[in-house]
Amino acid sequence: MKIGFFVWEYPPRIIGGLGVYAQYITKYMVNMGHEVSVFTTNTGSLKTSEVIDGVEVNRPLGIDASSVLRIFVGNDLQSWGDGLRFFSSIFVNDIMCTNKFVNEQIRRKKKTFDMICVHDWLGGMAGSMIKSELNLPLVFHVHSIETRRSKGQGSKVVNDIEYHLASVADRVITVSYAMKEDLENHGWPGEKIFVVWNGIDPDIYDPSKIDDVEKAALRLRYGIADDEKMMLFVGRLNWVKGIMNLVQAMPSIIETYPKVKLVILGTGDEEYDIRSLVKRLGIEDNVICRYEFVPEHERIVHYAASDLCVFPSVYEPFGIVSLEAMAMEKPIVVGASGVSGFREQVISSGPGKTGIHVNGKDPVDIAWGVKQVLIDDEEAMAWGRNARDRVLKYFTWEKATRETLQIYEGLVNSYKY
Structure with missing residues (x-):
């Protein structure tokens, strides 16, 4: 045609x-x-x-x-x-x-x-x-x-x-x-x-193609130690992505898991509000923000270097970032209330589990979801492997x-x- x-x-x-x-x-x-x-x-x-x-x-x-x-x-x-x-x-x-x-x-x-x-x-x-x-x-x-x-x-x-x-x-x-x-x-x-x-293109978003040196260099750039957890958010910084709610969830997450650091990649109209909220909550040591559009390969390295990804959208007809994270074998926490295509991507229970569904409007629920991923590293990694398998089957x-x-x-x- x-x-x-x-x-x-x-x-x-x-x-x-x-x-x-x-x-x-x-x-x-x-x-x-x-x-x-x-x-x-x-x-x-x-x-x-x-x-x-x-x-x-x-x-x-x-x-x-x-x-x-x-x-x-x-x-x-x-x-x-x-x-x-x-x-x-x-x-x-x-x-x-x-x-x-x-x-x-x-x-x-x-x-x-x-x-x-x-x-x-x-x-x-x-x-x-x-x-x-x-x-x-x-x-x-x-x-x-x-x-x-x-x-x-x-x-x-x-x-x-x-x-x-x-x-x-x-x-x-x-x-x-x-x-x-x-x-x-x-x-x-x-x-x-x-x-x-x-x-998604699983040949490009392939964890086996990112070496440990690149991952280590990126974590070092952000001051994230080997014994700390890197949590990643990628997306536009506006209300539909739930980013302010994720930042509000951080004190509760840090209280239970003090060695968690959130890396935020993106641009948008909530940049000033995020900066102010991080300072007001006193969590500057646990939240790293890069207010810019990151090229694809560098974004892929971010996925590879992270331990989990969080996308607490309150409105998300689909959401490609979740597929990017899933293809990179990462367990994810996603906003699944209201109009959410994330619900159709992320399996939240059973043998094929790939992540956690939360209410993106509720910082308490977001914090709960992140903590569920952090309970057991081996189980979380299994969810990540399930996630890539699901992408290969349904989302190319x-x-x-x-x-x-x-x-x-x-x-x-x-x-x-």
Whole structure:
């Protein structure tokens, strides 16, 4: 198939899990014999067109239209304040990508496409315009929704874009059964919604490929001794990831296991709050923060050097970081209440146990979960081995790509123009 792929972030610009997903799924689609043309954003310094791993990547240059939008947009977008510049960048990029796709690639260059896919509301306006202009088969990939990301206080405009896309799309693909149920509860058409779990590359995330020297050097960098436990958090530093609740759990954890040190990797709007909370709780010696995006190999070394990983999200449609940790044979503690794809990844009981489920909103429960892992080192390591086995069976990019393509092919073959 020839696939138009519209996504907000793509390498080398990766902000979070969506960028990682886009990077791998497109590469695997090409490896399986399909043609993929990605349309994404440009920071202003990136090439407007190039081929990466066989994937054609288009990044039209945009322009700030916020001063014009401010004249006629409604109160909802007006209330974004300086954030209107962000909406403007998305709006303009979707128009630019749509124009390049429709007028340059199809009408001028006579290229053909079997279908398009768009990812979250960020590519949604492009999907809607192309659907109206060309009536191509459209798949809407939903990785999260506005009402959940914003504690129910989000933008009506973004909510409306999401719901409109769900209405006009021919298929909706989401990342977990928990997310599918949530979408249906919000009135989305359940008969359109398919579930495909995300994946990981177990050849890259392989504990046997990280030597003891690298692990020791990283622990030394953070001042973590051989007889101390390294607990790792990786992710965006905002409320949905439960990071503040994890920090609040630390005094209880330290009281029982004083030789535990938490390493936090990530950036986000809670950086100042985390710094203040660590100081207020007097746990500076047990919490190490790196407020930056860490390159993939270095992140893999962090997983390898850690003793356990903790991701206490309060809203997590899927969560690739857990797969990264599981592939690296680490026992994990995950937030499993509410809308949580972690529940479908992490087995919390029985012979195939891989970790602990907790309520990510509750620091007491997070502390309990961490202590459960620390009780018995041998058992915890067994959970880690189970975790990698589970990843190999259910959560590879090859499996995710094949299942996604099967849905695409079913749509294209049955589509009535």
